[in-house]
Amino acid sequence: MNAPASTKTLVCRTAMGAILATGLAASGAAQAQSAATSSVTLYGIIDMFVQYGKGDGTQLAVQSGGVSGSRLGFKGSEDLGGGLKAQFQLEAGILTDTGAQANTSSFFSRQSWVGLSSDSWGSLSAGRQTIPQYDILDAFDTFGTGVGSSASSSIVSTTSRANNSVKYSSPKLGGFSGVALVGMGETAPTATNSGDNANVYALGGTYSNGPFSAGLALNMFKRGTNAQVDARYVLATASYDFGVAKLSGAVQKVRNLSGTDSVDRTEAMVGVNVPVTARNTVSAAVGQVTTSGQSSLNARQWTLGATHVLSKRTSFYGVLSHIGNGAATSYTTTAANGLGPITSAGKDVSSLQVGVRHAF
Template identity: 30%
Template sequence: MKSNHTTRLARTVLVATTCSSAIITVHAQSSVTLYGIVDSGVEYVTHAAKQGSGNVFRVNTGNRINSRWGFTGKEDLGAGLRSIFTLESGFATNNGTLQQGGRLFGRQAFVGLESDKFGAVMAGRQMTPMYRYFLTLDPLNYSSYGLSAQDSQFVGRADNALEYLGHAGPFELNALYSFGYDSTIVNGAQVPGEFRVGKQFDVGGRYRQGPFNLSLVYEQRQGTTAASSGDSERRYLAGGSWTIGDATLYAGYELLLNDIVATLAASPPQTMVFGGLRYKITPAFQVSAASYYHAFRTTSAHAVSSGVNADYLLSKRTMLYSDITYVINSAKSALSATGSTTPVATGANQLAVVVGIVHSF
């Protein structure tokens, strides 16, 4: 009896140990990460009104890096295949409100499959190839005075999107198709019987090898009404960077064509070229400078936005920053130093200065 009891006990312990090991293995092959960035600063902007007068002195959010929090995770499915997801929420530190049109997870919300060999396929709300590739090509670190102030689609995202991201050595391919790119506006999402309304498709490629980064992107967005669904915004982009020691040189080009009457004010047809330099003075301190030149095609107007910024790392997670930008507008131009967040009168120049702190976790 004692021998049988001992045998059964040993078998029970063995089964329990095996199950525990299996559970531990499963957990080891899956991971979920909570992360976030908090950015806030004090900003001064001149001519911050459509009438051309009035300065603004304020606490502002996301001056260097837009504040966010999110979850990202993956599960190893074997044979080099993983399931992946990201839920990322943008918020304003100055008042605690949600960004991206009030969406809970407005920055990203997708799930997909990722393969070591074939790349990743994802479905949901996602950043566009234009955002993904030019994020690393902005001399001003994608601050609120950088590329996003020149064209808001440099931080573009698309609802209802299928996206592919693949690699082959130093080459990368990114393609996106959205069935309705903005669900927060009327007809911005899927419309029964109107296939083209609110559709968007993008394709981009990147070559990164050693000190070189070369990127090409095409983006097209259709109108969001049945009447304008045959019209589109079309963006052709090229950019690159070259690192030499502690310095990195940047250059880029955008051609924006637009025949959607409703979006002409926000996205006027234009040619935009930019160039700049980023230099690491010490491992903790770097400075950047850039200029962005706009030639607006339908109004015979032009503008130049030039800026410098400085970053000082207090630690791996905390950084102090300062940004200064000055925009020179021609008589028919109304380019703002901060993009759509602060207006400027047509023909008025604008100065924007901010100092702040950013912390990541």
């Protein structure tokens, strides 16, 4: 006996509803799984400081980028299965005292790369990335290549990033980890020799075991023109955390600085971080450069600083620095981005920077 039409319609609607509900549930589950295995994070740092300095004259200024360069960035990862992940990072420098770009010729001037990573074999990435020598120097610098650092003032030489680079970082094995980078200049020869327009070949490695850590980096910038020569850097670093204080140091030999023949330097810095309380740290460091056969190019920097942590994201800092310049040098107390007082060759420079750093 056939069922009434109304009954057939009800059964059909019920079946369609069940199928639709099942499809929506499956779609929701797939979206939830996708959300659980991939992520994109918006982050940034706002670092502002007031500087009183004395070089050729006295200067009072409000600047961006003391401890850290102010920035806005995006980073993300996607789980590809089997322990493999796709990752990327885009990071723009910002001058928060004016709202301008830190680099007017490139928006994502700090980081711009994409790559793959695995806990088993390490990571491989390509784009604009930090050079191993800079990474290691930053990790062992008492002032973290920020305000007060001899690396920020260029008394200790470093180039932070390389364009068009391919970078491999190994997993950590028995306390050891390594990294290699090749950067392709991809431009016509120029009068300068830097990470932006010269081929870069770099190796680095670090070791850590309890309170002791050490690092080694080798760096070569190919000559920018036939009138130049290759520039080479060898950096060795070490630190030991005594609990009541952490002592860090670095020594670097530089051959043919910036591609200039026979401009060879020995650079060094040593410093200490003392955690006075859980929220307060006092730091001190000295850095110097000695140029072979050219004493007029020698210089030395002394720095004393203090940091007060307000929260996980916000801190205050104060840094007092002095640079004794050689007869032909004009180093100044440059911060992560902020510029130190203008000074002429052979004139000493001093500055006090007080600022706030907020990360989000």
